[in-house]
Amino acid sequence: MPKIQCSECADTLLPVRDALDVISGKWKLQVIIAIAAGNQRFTEIERSIPGITPKVLNKELKDLEQHYLIKRQVLDTYPVMISYQLTRHAKTLDAVIHMLRDWGKQHRNHIKKQYQQT
Amino acid sequence: MPKIQCSECADTLLPVRDALDVISGKWKLQVIIAIAAGNQRFTEIERSIPGITPKVLNKELKDLEQHYLIKRQVLDTYPVMISYQLTRHAKTLDAVIHMLRDWGKQHRNHIKKQYQQT
DNA sequence: CGGAATCCTCTACGATACTG
DNA sequence: CAGTATCGTAGAGGATTCCG
Numbered sequence: 001m002p003k004i005q006c007s008e009c010a011d012t013l014l015p016v017r018d019a020l021d022v023i024s025g026k027w028k029l030q031v032i033i034a035i036a037a038g039n040q041r042f043t044e045i046e047r048s049i050p051g052i053t054p055k056v057l058n059k060e061l062k063d064l065e066q067h068y069l070i071k072r073q074v075l076d077t078y079p080v081m082i083s084y085q086l087t088r089h090a091k092t093l094d095a096v097i098h099m100l101r102d103w104g105k106q107h108r109n110h111i112k113k114q115y116q117q118t
Numbered sequence: 119m120p121k122i123q124c125s126e127c128a129d130t131l132l133p134v135r136d137a138l139d140v141i142s143g144k145w146k147l148q149v150i151i152a153i154a155a156g157n158q159r160f161t162e163i164e165r166s167i168p169g170i171t172p173k174v175l176n177k178e179l180k181d182l183e184q185h186y187l188i189k190r191q192v193l194d195t196y197p198v199m200i201s202y203q204l205t206r207h208a209k210t211l212d213a214v215i216h217m218l219r220d221w222g223k224q225h226r227n228h229i230k231k232q233y234q235q236t
Numbered sequence: 237c238g239g240a241a242t243c244c245t246c247t248a249c250g251a252t253a254c255t256g
Numbered sequence: 257c258a259g260t261a262t263c264g265t266a267g268a269g270g271a272t273t274c275c276g
Contacts, residue, residue: 015222104133
């Protein structure tokens with residue numbers, strides 16, 4: 001008999017899953033960082049992320065837009081240009097990213113130490 | 119020409135990726151929570167997580183052990199029993215999980231508001 | 237320029253059954 | 257009890273080419 005059913009922690013699991021959906025995957029974070037760094041146009045972003053293909057970038061941009069993390073803007077030029085920019089909502093991710101980065105570093109150190117001991 | 123190359127932020131990307139590797143995926147967090155909740159034995163954990171199969175649980179447990187998040191202990195009984203427990207290192211994940219949960223909640227609210235406006 | 241179309245591979249995850 | 261073995265599926269991501 002299980003001591004505690006996990007159903008009660010849906011209150012934790014669901015939001016965490018929501019958050020992870022937004023930032024996990026191979027490219028999402030790199031795209032966010034690329035735009036945060038000042039790259040606004042499709043090709044600009046594409047070239048700032050080595051290895052990404054236009055198809056994948058396109059999909060990531062759409063995903064991020066659906067999550068209201070970036071805004072797509074059609075510039076009235078000829079030829080038409082597209083500008084992508086982070087929303088205010090996207091900036092609230094900063095703290096999360098920093099925390100993940102710090103824990104990730106600590107984790108890697110921990111692993112290394114354990115490895116040296118054995 | 120890209121304004122800023124993403125290579126410089128490997129210092130962020132790599133640790134974040136390390137952290138995400140540990141907690142992303144459909145089951146990792148549920149397993150951690152199940153063990154934190156007091157389930158120690160394989161079958162106990164299995165029954166506390168609806169829908170998980172032994173094969174998948176086994177893989178997750180091995181992954182978590184490799185990351186030094188849980189410890190596998192063979193109990194000297196007959197028949198032999200196995201006990202899984204969180205390490206001290208695993209507890210350092212708490213802050214990360216709470217942050218993800220909070221941001222996830224806030225994110226869901228944000229989405230809902232935007233949806234109502236349109 | 238900013239994509240869309242097509243085809244492909246690889247890994248996470250699942251169902252079911254079996255074993256020391 | 258604590259797993260393995262086998263088979264199968266879906267989706268993420270990749271390579272290449274083409275389009276308005």
